[in-house]
Amino acid sequence: MVLFPLNVLLAIQGATAPEVTIYNGGFGFVKEVRSINVQSGLHTVAVEDVPSLIETTSVAIRSLTDPAAFDILEQNYQYDLVNAMAILNKAVGGHIKLHRVLPNGQKEILEGTLMSSPTAIVNGGDGSNMTYNGMVLRTDDGRIFLNPSGEIEVSSIPEGMISKPTLLWLLQGNKPGANQIELSYLTQGMGWSSDYVMTLDGDKSADFRGWVTLNNNSGATYKDAKLKLIAGDVLRVQQRGGFGGGPGGGGARMEMKADAFQEESLFEYHLYTLQRPATIKNKEQKQVSLLEGNGVKYEKKLIVDSMLNFGMYYPSEGEIGVGDIKPLVKVEFLNKKDNGLGMALPKGKVKVYQRDKSGSVQMVGEDQIDHTPRDEKISLTIGRSFDVRATRKRTDFKRLSGNSFQESFEIEVRNRKETAERVYVYERHYAEWKIPSTTMEFKKLDSQTMEYVVDLKANEVKTIKYTVITTW
Numbered sequence: 001m002v003l004f005p006l007n008v009l010l011a012i013q014g015a016t017a018p019e020v021t022i023y024n025g026g027f028g029f030v031k032e033v034r035s036i037n038v039q040s041g042l043h044t045v046a047v048e049d050v051p052s053l054i055e056t057t058s059v060a061i062r063s064l065t066d067p068a069a070f071d072i073l074e075q076n077y078q079y080d081l082v083n084a085m086a087i088l089n090k091a092v093g094g095h096i097k098l099h100r101v102l103p104n105g106q107k108e109i110l111e112g113t114l115m116s117s118p119t120a121i122v123n124g125g126d127g128s129n130m131t132y133n134g135m136v137l138r139t140d141d142g143r144i145f146l147n148p149s150g151e152i153e154v155s156s157i158p159e160g161m162i163s164k165p166t167l168l169w170l171l172q173g174n175k176p177g178a179n180q181i182e183l184s185y186l187t188q189g190m191g192w193s194s195d196y197v198m199t200l201d202g203d204k205s206a207d208f209r210g211w212v213t214l215n216n217n218s219g220a221t222y223k224d225a226k227l228k229l230i231a232g233d234v235l236r237v238q239q240r241g242g243f244g245g246g247p248g249g250g251g252a253r254m255e256m257k258a259d260a261f262q263e264e265s266l267f268e269y270h271l272y273t274l275q276r277p278a279t280i281k282n283k284e285q286k287q288v289s290l291l292e293g294n295g296v297k298y299e300k301k302l303i304v305d306s307m308l309n310f311g312m313y314y315p316s317e318g319e320i321g322v323g324d325i326k327p328l329v330k331v332e333f334l335n336k337k338d339n340g341l342g343m344a345l346p347k348g349k350v351k352v353y354q355r356d357k358s359g360s361v362q363m364v365g366e367d368q369i370d371h372t373p374r375d376e377k378i379s380l381t382i383g384r385s386f387d388v389r390a391t392r393k394r395t396d397f398k399r400l401s402g403n404s405f406q407e408s409f410e411i412e413v414r415n416r417k418e419t420a421e422r423v424y425v426y427e428r429h430y431a432e433w434k435i436p437s438t439t440m441e442f443k444k445l446d447s448q449t450m451e452y453v454v455d456l457k458a459n460e461v462k463t464i465k466y467t468v469i470t471t472w
Contacts, residue, residue, distance in 0.1 A: 020190075020280060021228040022214065024346065025236065027055075028190030030222070032183045038070050038173045047167035051187040051282075052079060052219030058186035059167065065179045074170035082163050088117040088135070090158035098137060100150030101129065110148075112139035165219060189218035192229055194290060194348035196369075198298075198331070198380075199361060206298050206333070208341060210290035210348075212261070212272075216280050224277040227288075229261070231346035231371055232269030261290055263343055270344045270371075293340040298333040302421060304390045304413065307428040322392050326384040327423060329365065336375050345372040352382050387416040388423060388456075396467075403472040411464040415456035425452040425464060431472045438466035 018032040036045055056077045063069055091114050098110040119134035129149045137145040192214045199207045212229065216222075261272040274288065305328065306321035331352060335341045347370045353361045365382020372378055396408035415421045427442075427450045435442070435450070442450045454462055 017224040017226065017277060018222050019226040019228070020222050021230060022190050022192045023230045023234055024192055024232075025234055026191040027186055027188050027236075028218065029186055030184065033064065034181055034183055036179050036181060038171065038176055038179045040173045040176050042073075043171055043173060045169045045171055047169065047183070048164055050165050050167055050185070050220060051189065052165045053187050053189040053217075054165070054167075054219075055186040055188065056167070058184075060182075060184045061169075062182045063179055064182055066175055069173070069175040069177075069179050071172040071174070072169050073172055076168040078162050078166045078168055082157060084121055085118070087154060087158060088114065088132075088152070091154055092117050095155065096137070097153040098145070098148055098150045099153060100148065110137065110139050110145065110150075112137050112143075115144075187218045187220070189216070191215050194231075194346040196345075196348060196350040198296075198350055198352045200298070200331075200352065200354040200364070203300065204297065205340075206296045208291075208293040208296045210292075210345070212288045212290045214280060214284075214286040214288070216282055216284055216286075219282060221282045222280045225280055227274040227278045227280070229272040229346075230266070230269055231272065231344070233371075234269065261288070265344075270346070272346075290346075291341075291343055296333055296340040298331050301330040301332060302327040302385050302388055302423045303330060303426060304328075304392075304411070304423060305426040305428075306392050306411075308426070322394055325390040325392060326386075327388050327390060328381055329383045329385055331365075331380045331382055332377060334375070334377055335372055342374050344374055345369065345378075347371045350380055352380065388421055389414050389416070390423070390425070395465075400469070404469060405471075406467065406469050408465070408467045411452075412461060413454050413456065413464070414461045415459060418458050420458060421456050423454045423456060425454055426450070427452070427466075429468055429470060431470055433468050433470045436467050436469060438464075440464050440466075442466075 016033045018030055020031075021029040023029070030051075034047075054077070056075065059075065061072060094114055095111065096114050098112075100108055100110065102108055114135070115138050116134065116136040118132035122131040122133060130151065131147060131149040132152070133147050135146075135148060137148055139145065192212055194210055194212055196208065196210045198209075201207070214227075261274050263270055263272050265271070272290070278286070278288070280286065304325050306325055310320055333339065333341075335343070335345060347368070349366060349368050351363060352365045352367075354364050356362055365380070367380040367382055369378055369380070391412045391414075393410045393412075394407055395410050396406070398406050400406055409427070411425055411427075413423050413425065415423075426445075428448050429450070430448055440452055440454075442452045445451050452464055454464070456462060
C-alpha cells in the first residue's frame with residue numbers, strides 16, 4: 001500500500017447517475033459527478049467502484065464547487081483484489097491453519113508455515129474440502145504436507161489487498177468542506193454493435209428494424225446511466241501496456257419512439273443518445289431498439305457476374321469464367337426519408353426474412369453493411385438463385401496483330417420459374433476493349449464492366465452472343 005503524509009483515507013460518497021458513451025471500437029467514456037469531503041493539508045481519498053479495465057492515463061477531475069479547493073498531487077491505481085489464490089500467494093512464509101477431515105471422520109487442525117502457495121485450488125467432490133495442488137505446508141512439529149486438502153485459515157488479509165479496484169488520490173486541501181467533482185475516464189471492455197432485421201412483404205415493400213447490442217466487461221456497473229453511442233471509425237494509438245413517413249412515400253415511415261435513440265452528427269461521426277436512463281451491468285449483454293422503418297421500397301436483383309472473383313484477366317487460350325452459374329440474389333434499397341428510413345445507419349449485420357404463403361416468416365439470407373449515411377443506396381447480397389441459371393461459353397479465340405486478341409462469348413440464361421424474372425448479366429473486360437458485334441444491347445457501367453438486362457417470361461430461355469477485341 002502506498003503511504004502518504006497525514007494518511008487519512010476518505011471514501012467518495014454520493015455518486016450521481018453517470019453518463020456513459022460507448023464506441024464501437026471496444027471502449028467507453030464515462031463521466032460522473034461525485035461528492036468528496038476535502039480536508040486541510042495532505043490527505044488521501046479512495047475512489048471506489050471504478051472499472052477494473054479503466055485507462056488510468058485518461059482520468060480527469062474537475063471541481064464543480066470550487067476549482068481552488070484542492071490540488072491532486074498523485075494518483076495510484078490499486079487492483080490487487082482479494083481472492084483465495086492471491087491471499088495464499090502473499091501468505092508464503094507466514095503462519096496458517098489447515099482444517100481437515102481424516103478418513104475416519106475425525107477433524108484435525110494443522111498449524112505451521114506456508115512454504116509454497118498452491119498452483120491450483122480444486123473443489124472437493126463433496127463440495128466442502130478443497131485440494132491445494134502444489135502447496136507445501138511445514139507443521140510446527142516438523143512434518144511436511146504436500147497438496148493438502150481441507151480449509152485454510154489465515155490470521156489476516158495481507159496488506160495492500162482490496163475488495164474492488166480503487167483509485168487513490170493524494171490531495172492538498174486548500175478549502176475544507178464538501179465538494180462536488182466531475183470525474184471522467186476511458187475504459188476498455190465496453191462495446192456495441194448494431195443488427196438489423198428486414199422483412200420483405202412480397203416484391204414491393206419491406207419493414208426494417210434496427211437493434212443495438214451492448215456488451216459491458218469493463219468490471220463496473222453503471223446504474224441509470226445516460227447512454228450514448230458513437231458510430232464511426234475513431235482512431236486511437238495502440239496501447240503498449242498499462243492497466244488493464246414523408247410526402248410521396250406511399251405510406252412509408254420511420255418511427256423513432258420517445259424513449260428510443262436520437263441521432264445527431266458529431267465531428268465526422270454520428271452520436272446516438274438514448275432518451276431514457278439505462279442500467280448497464282457488468283458482464284451483461286443488453287439489446288435496445290434503435291429504429292423501425294415501414295414501407296421501405298426495395299428491388300430484388302438477380303446478377304450473373306462470371307468474372308467477379310477473377311480480378312485482372314489476360315486473354316489466352318485457357319478458359320476463365322465459363323460454365324454453369326447460379327445468379328447472385330441482391331436486395332437493394334435507398335436509405336431515404338421518403339423511403340421509410342433516412343437515418344445514418346451504423347455498420348452491422350442485416351438478416352432478411354420473407355413471409356411464406358401461410359404467413360409465417362422465413363429467413364432468406366444475411367449480409368453486412370458498413371456505416372451508411374442517409375440518402376445512400378444499400379445493396380445486400382443474400383444468396384444465389386435456385387430456379388434461374390446461366391451457362392457461359394467462350395466460342396472463339398484468336399490472336400490479332402500485336403497485343404490484340406479477339407474472343408466470342410455465348411451466355412444462355414434460363415428461367416425455370418412459373419413467374420417472370422429480370423436478370424442482370426455483367427461482363428468484365430480489361431485494358432482497351434471494344435465490342436464489334438452483339439445480339440443484345442448493353443450498357444457500359446465503367447471502364448471494365450458491361451451490363452445486359454435480360455427480361456425472361458416464365459420458363460423462357462434467352463441467349464446473349466457478343467465478340468470483344470482486347471488490346472494490351
